[in-house]
Structures are given as C-alpha cells and as structure tokens.
Amino acid sequence: MPQDTPPVAPNTATRRRGRNFALSLAAALAAGAAYVGACALVPLPAPTVEFAVPQEQRFAVDDAAAQVAVDAYDRPTAVGWLDGDDASVWANDDTPQPLASITKLVTVLVGQERDALEPGSDGPSYTWTAADVVFQEELLADDGIAFPIDEGTGVTRREMLTLALIPSANDFATAYAYSIFGDNAGFVAAVDDWAARNGFGSLTIREPSGMDDGNVASAADVLRISRLVLADPVLAEIVGTESATLPWGIGEVTNTNALLGSMSGAIGVKTGHTETAGYSLAAAARGEYADRELTRIAVVLGRDTEEERTKQARAVLNGLAELPERQAVTTGGEYLGTLTSVDGQFLELSADASSDLVLVPGEEATRTLLVGSAATSSGTGTGERIEIKSPQGDVAVGINREGAFTEPSLRWRITHPRALFGF
Numbered sequence: 012m013p014q015d016t017p018p019v020a021p022n023t024a025t026r027r028r029g030r031n032f033a034l035s036l037a038a039a040l041a042a043g044a045a046y047v048g049a050c051a052l053v054p055l056p057a058p059t060v061e062f063a064v065p066q067e068q069r070f071a072v073d074d075a076a077a078q079v080a081v082d083a084y085d086r087p088t089a090v091g092w093l094d095g096d097d098a099s100v101w102a103n104d105d106t107p108q109p110l111a112s113i114t115k116l117v118t119v120l121v122g123q124e125r126d127a128l129e130p131g132s133d134g135p136s137y138t139w140t141a142a143d144v145v146f147q148e149e150l151l152a153d154d155g156i157a158f159p160i161d162e163g164t165g166v167t168r169r170e171m172l173t174l175a176l177i178p179s180a181n182d183f184a185t186a187y188a189y190s191i192f193g194d195n196a197g198f199v200a201a202v203d204d205w206a207a208r209n210g211f212g213s214l215t216i217r218e219p220s221g222m223d224d225g226n227v228a229s230a231a232d233v234l235r236i237s238r239l240v241l242a243d244p245v246l247a248e249i250v251g252t253e254s255a256t257l258p259w260g261i262g263e264v265t266n267t268n269a270l271l272g273s274m275s276g277a278i279g280v281k282t283g284h285t286e287t288a289g290y291s292l293a294a295a296a297r298g299e300y301a302d303r304e305l306t307r308i309a310v311v312l313g314r315d316t317e318e319e320r321t322k323q324a325r326a327v328l329n330g331l332a333e334l335p336e337r338q339a340v341t342t343g344g345e346y347l348g349t350l351t352s353v354d355g356q357f358l359e360l361s362a363d364a365s366s367d368l369v370l371v372p373g374e375e376a377t378r379t380l381l382v383g384s385a386a387t388s389s390g391t392g393t394g395e396r397i398e399i400k401s402p403q404g405d406v407a408v409g410i411n412r413e414g415a416f417t418e419p420s421l422r423w424r425i426t427h428p429r430a431l432f433g434f
Contacts, residue, residue, distance in 0.1 A: 046425075047421075047425060049432075050421065050424040050425050050428070050431060051421055051424060053424075053431050053432070055352070055353050055419070055431070056353045056430070056431070057383050057384060058350040058351055058352045058353070058358075058383065058416070059350070059351045060348060060349070060350055060351075060360075060382045060383055061348050061349050061351065062347060062348035062380060063346055063347060063348040063349075064345075064346075064347055064348070064380075066379065066380045067377060067378070067379045067380075068377065068378050069375060069376070069377050070338050070340060070368075070370065070375065070376040070377070070378070070401075071370065071374065071375045071376075072334070072335075072336045072338075072370045072371060072372045072373075072374065073372070074099065074101070074372035074373055076333075076334050076372065077090055077099075077101040077331075077334060077372040077373070078101050080101070080327060080330045080331065080334075081101050081102055081103040081327075082103050084103060084311070084323065084327075086104075086311065086312060086313045086314060087102070087103065087104040087106070087108050087229070087230040087310075087311075087312040087313055088102065088103050088104070088230055088309070088310065088311050088312070088323075088327065089101065089102035089103075089229075089230035089231045089233065089234040089309070089310040090102075090234070090307070090308065090309050090310075090327060090331055091234050091235075091238070091307075091308050091373070092305060092306060092307055092308065092331075092371050092373070092374075093238055093241050093242070093295065093305075093306035093307075093308060094304075094305050094306055094371070094402065098235075098373075099372065099373025099374075100231045100234050100235060101372075102229065102230045102231040102234075103230075104229070104230060105213070105229050105231065106229060107213045107214075107215065107227035107228055107229050108227055108228065108229065108230065108288070108291075108312045108313055109224040109225075109226065109227055109285065109287050109288035109289075109313075110221055110226045110227060110228055110233070110283055110288065110291070111221045111224075111226075111283030111284050111285040111288040111291060112156075112179045112181075112220070112221040112267075112281065112282060112283040112284065113221065113228075113233060113281050113282070113283035113291055113293055114184075114216060114218075114219065114220065114221035114226045114283070115175050115176060115179065115184045115219070115220065115221060115281060116233075116236050116237065116240050116280065116281050116293070117202060117205075117214065117216055117228075117236060118175070118184055118187065118188050118198075118216075118219040118220075119172060119175065119176065119184075119187070119240070119246055120205070120236065120239055120240060120243070120246070121188075121198070121201050121202050121205045122187060122188060122191045122192075123243055123245070123246065124205060125191050125192070125201060126191050127245075128168050128169060128172065128245050129245070130244050130245055130248075132168075132169070133167040133168065133169045133170075134167055134168025134169055135167070135168055136165045136166065136167050136168075137165070137166050137167075137168070137171065137186065137190045138163060138164070138165055138166075139160055139161065139162055139163060139164040139165075139166060139186070140162060141162050143162070143182065143186050144159070144161075144162050146182060146185065146186075147159045147160075147182045150181050150182055150222070153222070155181045155182075155220070155222055156178065156179050156180050156181050156182075157180060157181060157182040158174060158178070158180050158182065158183070158257075158259075158261050158264075159182075160259045160261075161259075164259060166183075166186070168187070168190075170183075170257060170258075171183045171184075171186060171187040171190070172187065172245070172246075172249055173249055173252075173255050173257065173264075174257065174261075174264065175187055176246070176249045176250050176281065177249065177250075177252055177254070177255055177264050177265070177266045177267075178264040178265065178266070178267060179221075179267050179281075179282065181220035181221065181222055182220075184219050184220045184221075185218070185219050185220050187219070188219035189219075195218055195219075198218075198219055199216060199217065199218075202214075202216040203216075209235075209239075211228065211232045211235065211236070212232075213227070213228045213229035213231075213232045214227070214228040214232055214236075215227050215228070221283060221285070222285070224285055224287040224288060230310045230311075230312050231310075233293050233310045233312070234293065234308055234309075234310045236293075237279075237280045237281070237293045237295065237308055237310065238308065240279070240280055240281075241278070241279065241280065241295060241306065241308075247278070247279065250266075250268075250278075250279030250280045250281060251271065251278040251279045252266060252271075253265065253266050253271045253272045254266065267282040268280070268281065268282050268292065268294065269317070269321045270292075270294050270296070270321060270324065270325060270328075274296060274325055274328070275296070275298070276296040276297045276298045277294065277295070277296045277328075278295050278296060278297050278306070279293075279294070279295050280293045280294065280295055280308075281293050282320075284317070288312075288313065289312070289313040289314055289315060290313075290314040290315065290316055290317050290319065290320040291310075291311065291312040291313060291314065291320060292310070292311050292314075292320045292321065292324045293308070293309075293310045294308070294309050294310075294311075294324040294325075294328060295307065295308045295309075295328075296328045296332075298332060300332070300335040300369055301335070301337045301369045302369070303335070303368075303369040303403060305335060305369075305371060307328055307331040307332065307371075309324050309327035309328045309331065311323045311324050311327065334371060334372055335369050335370065335371045336369065336370055336371075337367055337368070337369050338367060338368060338369075338370060338376075339365065339366075339367045340366045340367055340368060340376065340378050340397075340399055341362040341364065341365055341366045341378065341397055341399070341408050342362060342365050343362060343363065343364045343365045344361050344362065345361060345362040346359065346360075346361055347360040347361055347362060347380060347397075347410065348360050348380075348382075350382070350383075350412065352416045352419075353419070353427075353430050353431070354419040354423055354427070354430070356416050356417065358412045358413055358414050358415070358416065359412075359413040359414075360382065360395075360410055360411065360412060360413070361410070361411045361413060362397060362408055362409075362410065362411070363408055363409035363410060363411050364408050364409070366397075366399060366406065366408050368399070368401050368403050369403070370401070370402070374401075374402050375401075376399065376400060376401035376402070377399070377400050377401075378397050378398065378399045378400075379397070379398045379400075380397055380410070381395060381396050381397070381398060381410075382395050382410060383395070394409065395409070395410040395412075396408060396409055396410055397409075397410060
C-alpha cells in the first residue's frame with residue numbers, strides 16, 4: 012500500500028505566503044513610485060491655441076482702378092509699376108502696334124545681354140565705316156534721324172547708346188546693333204531668341220532702329236520691356252538724361268521725351284514716331300508715397316500728335332500716383348486668441364507692436380501667426396511672432412502672452428494620466 016506524502020509544515024506555508032505578499036507589495040510600491048516619478052517628470056503637453064483671427068491673412072489693393080486708368084483711353088495704353096516682386100500690367104488693347112523708335116529699347120537690351128556696358132565704363136571703341144556713312148545719307152533722305160560723322164571716326168559704346176536713346180538717332184542705334192551682332196540677320200535672330208526666353212509673345216523686330224513699321228509689340232509688352240530697361244543701371248541712366256554733349260561737331264543733343272525736366276519725378280523711358288505708328292511714349296516717374304519710393308510706368312501708343320502723347324502720358328502717370336494704399340497689418344495690443352494649458356488655464360495672445368505697409372495694385376502681402384510649435388518649426392526665426400511677407404521685405408512682430416501658466420501640482424499630475432500620457 013503506497014505511503015502518503017507528509018503534509019507541509021504550517022509554518023513553512025505561512026512563510027511562503029508572506030514572501031509572495033512582500034514581493035507583490037514591493038512591486039506595487041515600485042510601480043507606484045515609478046508612476047509618481049513619471050508624472051512628476053514628464054513634460055507637459057504643449058498648450059492648445061485658439062485664434063480669434065485667421066492664422067494667415069492676405070493684404071492687397073483692389074486693382075480695378077488701374078484698369079479704369081487705361082480704359083479711359085481709346086488708343087493702346089498700359090500701366091504698371093517697377094517696384095516689388097509684382098509683374099502685373101493693365102492694358103486696354105493687346106494688339107501688336109508699330110513701335111517706331113521704341114524699338115531701340117529692345118535693341119539696347121539685347122545688346123546689353125550679349126555684351127554689357129558696365130556702369131562708369133565707356134566700353135569698346137567702334138570705327139565708323141564707309142557703309143555707316145552711306146546708311147546715314149539714306150536715313151536723311153528718308154526723314155530718319157541721323158548725325159553724320161566722318162568715316163574712320165572712333166565712337167565708344169557709351170556714345171552710341173547715348174545718341175541712340177537720347178535724340179533717338181537711327182544711325183547710331185543700327186551701328187550699335189551691327190557692332191555686336193555682325194549684321195541685321197544676326198541681330199534679328201538674337202531678338203527672336205531673347206523675346207522667346209522672356210515671354211514677349213507680341214514682339215516682332217525686323218531691324219534695330221524703328222524705321223520699319225513691321226517692328227511691333229503690344230502696349231503691355233512695351234511696358235514690360237521698359238521695366239527691363241529701368242532695371243539696367245546703364246540704360247536707366249541714359250534714358251533719364253535730359254541732354255548730352257557729343258564730339259565731332261554734334262554738340263548738345265536733347266532727349267525726345269518731353270516729360271524729362273517738365274514733370275516732377277520723370278525718369279524716362281523712350282519716344283517713338285513714324286507716320287504709320289503715330290506718336291508713342293513709354294514714360295516712367297518716381298515718387299514717395301507714405302515713406303515708400305515707387306516708380307510708376309505708363310505706355311501710350313499711336314497718338315495723333317507729340318503734344319497728345321506727352322499730355323496723356325503725364326495724366327496717366329499722375330493718376331497712378333493716387334493708387335498706392337497704406338494698409339495696417341498689425342496693431343499694437345491687437346487680440347489674437349488664447350492659449351489653453353493642459354490643466355485648463357487660459358492666456359491671451361496679443362500683437363506686440365503696430366505695423367503697416369504701402370501696396371500698389373497687383374501686389375500682395377501676407378501675415379502669419381506663429382505660436383507654439385509652429386514658431387519653432389518654421390525655420391525662419393525663433394519665438395512666437397507675426398511674420399509679414401511683402402514686396403517691401405519680410406518683417407516680424409512679436410506676440411505677447413498676457414501672463415504665464417502656473418505649474419500644475421503633483422497631485423493634479425498623478426490624478427490626470429490621460430492628460431499627461433494620453434491614456
């Protein structure tokens with residue numbers, strides 16, 4: 012008969028249960044201590060933000076008035092500005108028009124791209140040829156503008172540009188183009204390539220002086236071309252010169268743009284006239300508006316008289332001077348919204364300072380509120396701020412927190428695991 016297993020002594024079982032309880036209690040105490048420690052040390056979740064205004068806002072000027080300015084005329088007219096990063100143009104007619112001597116703006120831009128005359132330099136010297144003399148005689152017989160000089164005369168690059176752009180000399184514009192591109196075919200090919208790269212879809216140029224009425228472009232493209240001229244320091248200086256004195260018996264020559272010297276702020280750019288083209292003018296004027304210097308541009312094509320083109324260009328430029336607007340982007344103390352901490356505390360947000368800017372039709376500015384993580388992840392600065400991006404440059408205005416959050420108690424931390432850990 013099998014022998015029964017002896018029973019465990021009562022004191023041994025009691026000791027085993029005691030050890031198990033002690034281990035469980037120690038584990039519970041350790042877990043509790045770890046939880047309390049975690050609650051005490053875990054970073055608080057970021058406050059949540061509730062904006063009282065749009066986080067991003069756009070500022071612009073209604074451009075209807077710019078369109079009204081050109082629609083007031085029954086001949087091709089265009090307006091725009093040189094400043095900022097805007098490329099807007101307002102025009103009342105997209106039909107390509109004969110350019111006459113406005114052609115010379117294209118001629119010098121293409122020439123400058125190929126072989127630029129640097130500021131302060133006279134550039135290379137060109138020797139007047141027998142063919143140049145013959146061409147001058149043909150121009151004079153065809154009522155073109157020419158300033159005859161002797162074969163063998165040395166002419167600098169700056170002198171050719173001066174005569175081409177100030178008194179609108181057809182002979183020197185042509186000599187300038189051929190000195191760079193070799194002949195008319197080379198010049199026309201260069202213009203075609205340049206026009207395609209710059210998006211001048213209405214532009215056709217057959218020769219460099221403007222004598223050919225097949226040289227055409229829309230008023231809008233003439234304005235864009237004028238912008239490029241004014242952006243080139245050498246060309247801008249020449250088209251804005253009222254008069255210049257040349258050697259070889261030529262003497263003083265006067266700019267064909269009658270606005271220079273007669274209109275405040277006028278700075279160029281070019282006239283044009285043939286019997287077919289009528290009287291045309293691309294004109295620009297600079298002025299200060301609410302502490303911002305702006306350059307406005309007007310193009311009037313195909314007017315009946317020289318006086319009419321000058322009068323209408325002046326009127327358009329003066330009308331544009333009324334269109335810039337000062338806009339308030341921030342106001343010091345402006346209420347922006349609230350921050351709410353994880354334990355329900357509230358702080359108000361406000362703009363630290365006022366900021367405004369001047370915009371013209373076509374321009375746009377934006378302001379963005381960067382608070383909390385957005386302020387540190389934007390990569391464009393540190394600290395909570397209002398970022399303002401505009402054609403006048405980017406600036407930042409600080410954001411104030413009205414007060415500060417109080418650190419929640421340990422008891423609150425222990426009793427709100429969902430808020431701290433998400434469970």
